[in-house]
Amino acid sequence: MVKDIMSKALPTETKGVRVLFGEFVNIDYLYSYLGTIIYAESGMQNIFILENKFWGRMLFINNNLQFTSRDEFIYHESLVHIPVQSTPEGSIKKVLICGGGDYGAARELLKYPEIEEVVIVDIDPKIPKLVEEYFPELLPEDPKDPRLKLIVEDAFVMVQKYLDEGKAFDLVIIDSTDPDISDTGITQELSHALFGVKFHQMLYELCPKGVVVQQCGTPFTMKNIFTETYKTFINVYPAKEVFCYRSNVPSFGSDNAFIMRCPYPNPEIPKWKELPNVYFYSHEIHRSAFGLPKFWREALAV
């Protein structure tokens, strides 16, 4: 199936506040979007939705772009299909998504009939509601899929609860905002705890023989997040089971990094014969995703 996401303008709304919005990528460097703000709210997190002729609708949390209508599929397919297909076919039955209240990762997981349970645990109740209203394409093919459960809760608290109950998962996906690890270690993002050693020790217990994958930003502009997340992983999991892969999500500017604990051998070789209906992912791109630039390798030599 062909999805025409390249080079053409998308339809836009006419209501709302017309702005030139600048997203700071780094000091003195911004991505700028002419567009219309069709939703804005300052709550637990500052959220707004911008409509732009090129990107379609764009969701921002705390002034940082989370995804766009045009290229969210690249991010979500990379986050889900690479870890799933790294395992022997049929290994993944129960999946926990920490964050991911936008449903995008769940949509991809539910494409596999072999997957029996998908739980989203997101701290912010607004995200799923906004997606239902403004980004219906992120919902699973069957939005009432009985395999899907959405829990509004701090993932840290929920994981502890699952541990107390003796529950286990085959795959844990951490799909959160970037943790804003600055040079001085100061952070204001809600997601910060999801990048730490304590949280991963709990996940290791919750998912002792399974896969854990975490999005960790764009290393070229966020080197600290990349190295700190990797350090957390090798601190908690056996170092030889820790891998890094990358994906180019155009609206993120430079390659996004994903750190993964995978106890199965050779995750760079896709293992499922079955390929769901996808637009970015292929076995070709799977193999390619594990090849890293020399300066990424150097940043991981910690």
Place this chain on the structure above:
Amino acid sequence: MVKDIMSKALPTETKGVRVLFGEFVNIDYLYSYLGTIIYAESGMQNIFILENKFWGRMLFINNNLQFTSRDEFIYHESLVHIPVQSTPEGSIKKVLICGGGDYGAARELLKYPEIEEVVIVDIDPKIPKLVEEYFPELLPEDPKDPRLKLIVEDAFVMVQKYLDEGKAFDLVIIDSTDPDISDTGITQELSHALFGVKFHQMLYELCPKGVVVQQCGTPFTMKNIFTETYKTFINVYPAKEVFCYRSNVPSFGSDNAFIMRCPYPNPEIPKWKELPNVYFYSHEIHRSAFGLPKFWREALAV
């Protein structure tokens, strides 16, 4: 060797015109740079140099970014080392660069002692002069390297002259601005002729058993340039010798495409044991570069 290009601010000048410059990537979508214009001229091409805290110095031609101090090495290493290392060790002795007046590609080529001759043919005499003054790091390690020749001439004219003289090359690199192939086929870029069938027919004659590689923009935002360049290649060269690879140059926003004619088998396997002093390129990244997203493959199914 480690090059610290990630996450830190670069030193800047204080003289010049302070601006917020917006580079249009697409309709209603811009990259914006706060910076100082330290050089500007409207000549054969409109050229200016912006100094920005994050990117360092940035060269713009006709308002389009050509390269930055911070990440030009990724572009130039991808443009040079992938084609060179796709061939059996020692196959490349004589190289023609069409465009490339910034010396970056030549700098990379001259790292190989096996390469005997590198000719740059650039139409614009200003580019080499500006690089010598403002981007000395793009010059070859030995700027007086006797293997290097710079010719200010239209590459189209020069290639015809070489054909008349019976000269031959082992590798031709087309390192030009994007050709601005719009939906309606209108173009104003000097580089336009370098993307056409006539030019490649001449190159095929000039380099009958060698490699020809052409940078062809970022397909996510310039789908037409990607498909048109590929069509030119399969029109002129044997289709089974035409390959595509990609590289993520962060200042370009999304993955850049390179189309290559390579008559040697399996170009995705690097063949040289020797690895010059590089910061991005590795055999790992070489193999990975040939894995393309599903939607790129679909855009190439022409």
